Amino acid sequence: MKKLFNLGIVVLTVWFATIFVRPYWDKHWLQMDIEEAALYGTKRSEGEVRNFLAKKMEEKGRNIKSEDFFIEKNEHNTVHVKLSYSDEVRIAGHTLKKLQFTLESAEKERKSNF
Numbered sequence: 001m002k003k004l005f006n007l008g009i010v011v012l013t014v015w016f017a018t019i020f021v022r023p024y025w026d027k028h029w030l031q032m033d034i035e036e037a038a039l040y041g042t043k044r045s046e047g048e049v050r051n052f053l054a055k056k057m058e059e060k061g062r063n064i065k066s067e068d069f070f071i072e073k074n075e076h077n078t079v080h081v082k083l084s085y086s087d088e089v090r091i092a093g094h095t096l097k098k099l100q101f102t103l104e105s106a107e108k109e110r111k112s113n114f
Contacts (some may be wrong), residue, residue, distance in 0.1 A: 006019070023087040023099050031103050034081050037071075038107040041079035046071045051077065077109035 033056050039051035054066035070082040082104040089097045 017101060019087055023101075026062075026087065027101050027103065029060075030064075030083070031056075031105070033060075034069075034083060034103050035105040035107070037069075038079045038081045038105040041071065041073060041081070042077050042107055042109040046073050049073075049081070053081075078106065079108075080082065081107045104106060 028081050036051050037053050037056070040052055044052075048071060050066045053069055053071075057064045057066075064083070064085060068083060068085065068101070070080075072080045082102070084100070084102045086097045087099045087101065089099070
């Protein structure tokens with residue numbers, strides 16, 4: 001009986017840890033997508049970058065629209081992509097904590113000498 005109780009405690013601890021880590025895990029993967037889009041934008045237009053991000057968000061099932069991204073490209077092909085969004089930690093339909101994240105990435109065009 002004691003082993004079963006200890007197993008239950010371990011399972012609950014892992015479950016709670018997973019719930020609280022998820023927003024930060026999602027933030028990490030979203031940051032990687034934004035960095036990829038900024039690099040993609042050095043050779044493409046702002047509209048193409050926006051479409052690229054919209055497609056990525058749709059594929060991954062995120063509730064972020066292409067209008068939520070701030071995308072700026074200058075004459076030197078330096079691209080700056082920024083996103084501010086909120087996420088929340090929820091258990092059984094109740095919000096335990098709201099989190100606000102701001103992600104950004106900047107990339108400049110790299111010229112090859114080959």
